[in-house]
Amino acid sequence: MMVVRTERPSATICSAKLKQRIHKLPIKRRFKTLPRRIKRILRSEIRNVWANSPIRDSHILYESYSGNGMLCHPEAIFKELLKRDSESKYTHIWVLNSFERYKALTEKYASYSNVKFVKYQSLKYYKYLSVSKYLVNNVSFPAQFAKRDGQIYLNTWHGIPLKKMGYDITGRAVDAKNIVRNFLASDYLLSSSPKMTQQMYLDAFKMKNIFEGEILEEGSPRIDRQFDVKASKEEIEPFLAHSGIILDDRKIILYAPTWKGHDYFNPRNDAAGLRNLIDRLEAQLDTSKYRILIKAHQIVSEAVATIPELREYLVPNMVPTNLVLGITDILITDYSSVFFDFLVTNRPIFFHIPDIAEYARYRDLYIGAEALPGPTSTNVDELISNLLRWSSIEKWPEDIRERHETMLRCYTPDEDGRASARIVDRVFERTDNRSTQSAAYAHGKTKILIYAGGMIPNGITTSALNLLDNIDYERFDVTVLCPYSKAVDQQYNFTQINENARLMFRFGTFNGTYLQNSIRLRVLKRGANSAGASLRTQKKLWQTEWKRCFGNARFDHVIDFSGYTSFWGTLFCYAPAKKRSIWLHNDLAADAHRSISGNTPLKDGLFATFSIYNRFDNLISVSEGLNEINASSLGSWAPESRFSWASNTINETKIRDLASDSRFPPMSIKNGLPILDQATRSGIVSELVATALLPNKTANAEMHKTPADEGYFTFISVGRLSPEKNHARLIKAFARVHRINPLTRLVIAGDGPLRADLEGLIQKNGLTESVRMVGHVKNPYKLMRYSDAFVLSSDYEGQPMVLLEALVLEVPVITTSFGSVAGALPKGVGIVVEPTVEALAQAMLNEAGSPSLRRHFDVDKYNADAMQEFERVVANV
Structure with a gap:
C-alpha cells in the first residue's frame, strides 16, 4: 500500500494569507476572527479608554431585567423624561438583549434622534455604561460594573417583595451578591412606601447603616399609567395586534403567575397546565363577557412564546405589565408581587395557589395565604367558584375586603399617577435639596x-x-x-x-x-x-x-x-x-x-x-x-x-453539638474521670475511624479492630499535614510508645502535602495496624471526644484552635513547647514538653499509664477576655 504525502503549507504562508483575508473583512468581522485571549485583552483596553473618557452629562442609560425589554420603572421614567424633553436635551440609551426579538420597539423609536439602543454586554454597552451620567436599572448591572465619580445611579428595583429576598432567604446569601453590590453603588433606591423601605432595603438586603445614598419613597412610576385606562388601551392595542390579539368590548381576566425557579419551570409541562386552566375557565365563564390573557414572567416569557397553543392568549414580553394591568378587569395570580401594583385599581384579585406547600419549601413568603388581599384557591374548581361568586370587590366577604384595604394603605400609600414626575424632579431636575443620607438609615454602630x-x-x-x-x-x-x-x-x-x-x-x-x-x-x-x-x-x-x-x-x-x-x-x-x-x-x-x-x-x-x-x-x-x-x-x-494581640475565641456550644452522636452513649465526666470504660470508648473510636475512611459505606468497625482493640488507649492529632506540624516527630514518638505499650493507637486527622511521606514513615516503623490516617474530616470532634488524649507536635504555631477545642471536650492535651505555647493554653492546663521525640514519647507513655484528670475549661471567661482584647483593637476609631 502506497502512502502519498502531501505538503502542508508553511506557517508563514498560512499566516500571510490569513492576514490578507482578515484585512478584507469589515472591522467587526475582523474582531471575531481573533483568538479569544486577544479579544479579552482588546476589550479591556477599549473599556479602559471609555472608563477614562469624560462623562456625558446629557446621557441616560436604561436597563430592565438585563435587557429583557423596555419595561418596569425605567420605562415609566423614560416616558416621563421623553415627554418633558421637547428640545432633546437628553440622549436616551436603552439596553436590549436581542434586537430581533424587540424589533417592534426599535422601529417604534427609529424616528427619535435622541433614543438609541445597545446590545446587552456588547462593547457599546460598556461604552455607555462608562460615559453616561445617569444610570437607571431595575435589577443590577453585571460584575464588571464600577460606578465612576460623577455618575448618578438610580436603582428602581422591580417591585414590592412578596417572596422573601436577600439575606432573609436562609442559606442563600450568595444569590444576593450582585444585588447588594449594586445597591451600595446606587445614589438613589426607589421605594413604594416606608414598609417596603424597611422590609426590603434595610432588613432583607441589610442596607441599614451602610447605604450612603437616599431611598426615595415616592410611589411606583410604572403604576402611573394604570390610572388612565383609555390611554393604556390606546398604547397597548398595536403591540397586541402585532401578536394577533385584537381587543374588543369583553372584560379581561389576566392570569399573571410568578417565575418559580429553574427547578419548577418546564415549557412543555407549564404549557399543558396553562392550557388546561384556560380550558376549564372558558368552559365555566361567559366568554361573550370575559376573555382570558396570560402575562408570563419576563424570565420565561420567551420560552412560553414558542408554544403554539398559548399564542392567542399570551401578552408579548415587550408590553409593559402595567399597560396590561391598566386594561385588566380581574387579576388571577399566585405568588407574583404584580398584585401590589393592581391594588390601586380597586378591581378584584384572585390568588390561585395549588402548590403553596411545595412552593414554600422552595421560597418562603413575607405574607401568608391567610393575609393575601383577595380570595384564595388551591384547585381549579375552587378558583372558578370564587370568580363566579365574587366578580367585584363589593361582593367580597368583609374580612377579605379589610385585608385588601390594609394592604393598599400599607404598601401603596402614595400612588396617584404622579410618581414618575416626582422621581424625575428629584433625580434629574434636582428640585429637591434633601441630604444625601437620611438619619433613618444609620444606627450609629x-x-x-x-x-x-x-x-x-x-x-x-x-x-x-x-x-x-x-x-x-x-x-x-x-x-x-x-x-x-x-x-x-x-x-x-x-x-x-x-x-x-x-x-x-x-x-x-x-x-x-x-x-x-x-x-x-x-x-x-x-x-x-x-x-x-x-x-x-x-x-x-x-x-x-x-x-x-x-x-x-x-x-x-x-x-x-x-x-x-x-x-x-x-x-x-x-x-x-x-x-x-x-x-x-x-x-x-x-x-x-x-x-x-x-x-x-x-x-x-x-x-x-x-x-x-x-x-x-x-x-x-x-x-x-x-x-x-x-x-x-x-x-x-x-x-x-x-x-x-487579640486571642482567638471559641464556640463551646457548636463544638459540643458537633461532638454528640445519638448512636453512642454520652461522654460524661465524673470527678475528672470518664464514666465510659476504655473498652467502650475504644470501640466507638474504631467505628468513627471506619466511617471516616469509608464515608459512603456503612461503618464496619470490625475492619479496624485487632484482638486487643477492647482496651486501646487512643491518642489523636488533628491538623494539616505540613512541615510546621511535624507529624513525623509524633509518629516516631508513638513508635516508641507502642513498642512499650501495645494497647495504644494513634489517629491522625488531616491532609496536606506531606501525607505520602508520613504514610511511608508509618509503614517503615511497622505501624500500619496501630496508626490510622483518616484524612480531612469535616467534623473531627466526635473522634476527639472519645479519644483518650490529644497530641500536638508542632515546631511553631500561632494559637492552634484545636488545643482549645480539645479542652472544651475535656480531652487531656499534650503539646510541644512551640514559641507561643504560653499564650495558646490557659495557665496550668495541659502537658507541655520539649520538642523532641524522646520528651514527647515519655509524656505519651506517662499519659497512657496514668491518665490525667479531665478538667473543666471556663470558656465564658476565656471568651470574655478575648473579646476585650478584640474590642481594644477595633473600638478606638
Whole structure:
C-alpha cells in the first residue's frame, strides 16, 4: 500500500494569507476572527479608554431585567423624561438583549434622534455604561460594573417583595451578591412606601447603616399609567395586534403567575397546565363577557412564546405589565408581587395557589395565604367558584375586603399617577435639596469590614467563624467579605457565618488594561516597594476595584483577618476607612521560610504582605506570646507600637453539638474521670475511624479492630499535614510508645502535602495496624471526644484552635513547647514538653499509664477576655 504525502503549507504562508483575508473583512468581522485571549485583552483596553473618557452629562442609560425589554420603572421614567424633553436635551440609551426579538420597539423609536439602543454586554454597552451620567436599572448591572465619580445611579428595583429576598432567604446569601453590590453603588433606591423601605432595603438586603445614598419613597412610576385606562388601551392595542390579539368590548381576566425557579419551570409541562386552566375557565365563564390573557414572567416569557397553543392568549414580553394591568378587569395570580401594583385599581384579585406547600419549601413568603388581599384557591374548581361568586370587590366577604384595604394603605400609600414626575424632579431636575443620607438609615454602630479568608476548612476559618459568633452586634455593624466560590466546603462555611453579619462576596475581576494588571500581579508577588507599585495608574486601578466591590460604602475599621496574602491587604489599603488592621495567625517569619521538598511556597506571598504592614494601624497576633515573636522577627517592616494581640475565641456550644452522636452513649465526666470504660470508648473510636475512611459505606468497625482493640488507649492529632506540624516527630514518638505499650493507637486527622511521606514513615516503623490516617474530616470532634488524649507536635504555631477545642471536650492535651505555647493554653492546663521525640514519647507513655484528670475549661471567661482584647483593637476609631 502506497502512502502519498502531501505538503502542508508553511506557517508563514498560512499566516500571510490569513492576514490578507482578515484585512478584507469589515472591522467587526475582523474582531471575531481573533483568538479569544486577544479579544479579552482588546476589550479591556477599549473599556479602559471609555472608563477614562469624560462623562456625558446629557446621557441616560436604561436597563430592565438585563435587557429583557423596555419595561418596569425605567420605562415609566423614560416616558416621563421623553415627554418633558421637547428640545432633546437628553440622549436616551436603552439596553436590549436581542434586537430581533424587540424589533417592534426599535422601529417604534427609529424616528427619535435622541433614543438609541445597545446590545446587552456588547462593547457599546460598556461604552455607555462608562460615559453616561445617569444610570437607571431595575435589577443590577453585571460584575464588571464600577460606578465612576460623577455618575448618578438610580436603582428602581422591580417591585414590592412578596417572596422573601436577600439575606432573609436562609442559606442563600450568595444569590444576593450582585444585588447588594449594586445597591451600595446606587445614589438613589426607589421605594413604594416606608414598609417596603424597611422590609426590603434595610432588613432583607441589610442596607441599614451602610447605604450612603437616599431611598426615595415616592410611589411606583410604572403604576402611573394604570390610572388612565383609555390611554393604556390606546398604547397597548398595536403591540397586541402585532401578536394577533385584537381587543374588543369583553372584560379581561389576566392570569399573571410568578417565575418559580429553574427547578419548577418546564415549557412543555407549564404549557399543558396553562392550557388546561384556560380550558376549564372558558368552559365555566361567559366568554361573550370575559376573555382570558396570560402575562408570563419576563424570565420565561420567551420560552412560553414558542408554544403554539398559548399564542392567542399570551401578552408579548415587550408590553409593559402595567399597560396590561391598566386594561385588566380581574387579576388571577399566585405568588407574583404584580398584585401590589393592581391594588390601586380597586378591581378584584384572585390568588390561585395549588402548590403553596411545595412552593414554600422552595421560597418562603413575607405574607401568608391567610393575609393575601383577595380570595384564595388551591384547585381549579375552587378558583372558578370564587370568580363566579365574587366578580367585584363589593361582593367580597368583609374580612377579605379589610385585608385588601390594609394592604393598599400599607404598601401603596402614595400612588396617584404622579410618581414618575416626582422621581424625575428629584433625580434629574434636582428640585429637591434633601441630604444625601437620611438619619433613618444609620444606627450609629461602629462599622467593621472583615475579610474572613478563603473559607476553606482550616484554623483561620474556624477562628473567623468563632469571632463572628462572639462579636457584640449591639455595638458593631459587621460586614464579612469572602471570595466567591462554588466549592462545596466553602459554600458550607458561608452558611455558618453568623446571620447578624452582612455577608458580601468578591467576584468578577479588575478593570483596567492588560499592562496595568500585569504590573499589579508583579507587585503583589514582589511587594509594595517593587517597580511600578507607586504608579498613579496602579492607585486608580485599586481604587476602582474597591468601588466595584463596595460602591459608596464606607467603614470605620477594615480587618484583613487572614493575613496570608498581599491581595486582600492591598485592597483594604484603598478602603475609605478610619483604621486598618491585619491579623497574624502564626510565626509568620518562620512560615515564610517553611520548606516543602526544597520549595518555600509561602515566601513570596508573605514577604509581599510584610511590605504593606506599614500601611496598617494594627498588626494583631492571636496571642500575647505570639505577639512577642512577631514583633521581634517582623519589626523591620513596621514600628513596634503597631504590634498587638487579640486571642482567638471559641464556640463551646457548636463544638459540643458537633461532638454528640445519638448512636453512642454520652461522654460524661465524673470527678475528672470518664464514666465510659476504655473498652467502650475504644470501640466507638474504631467505628468513627471506619466511617471516616469509608464515608459512603456503612461503618464496619470490625475492619479496624485487632484482638486487643477492647482496651486501646487512643491518642489523636488533628491538623494539616505540613512541615510546621511535624507529624513525623509524633509518629516516631508513638513508635516508641507502642513498642512499650501495645494497647495504644494513634489517629491522625488531616491532609496536606506531606501525607505520602508520613504514610511511608508509618509503614517503615511497622505501624500500619496501630496508626490510622483518616484524612480531612469535616467534623473531627466526635473522634476527639472519645479519644483518650490529644497530641500536638508542632515546631511553631500561632494559637492552634484545636488545643482549645480539645479542652472544651475535656480531652487531656499534650503539646510541644512551640514559641507561643504560653499564650495558646490557659495557665496550668495541659502537658507541655520539649520538642523532641524522646520528651514527647515519655509524656505519651506517662499519659497512657496514668491518665490525667479531665478538667473543666471556663470558656465564658476565656471568651470574655478575648473579646476585650478584640474590642481594644477595633473600638478606638
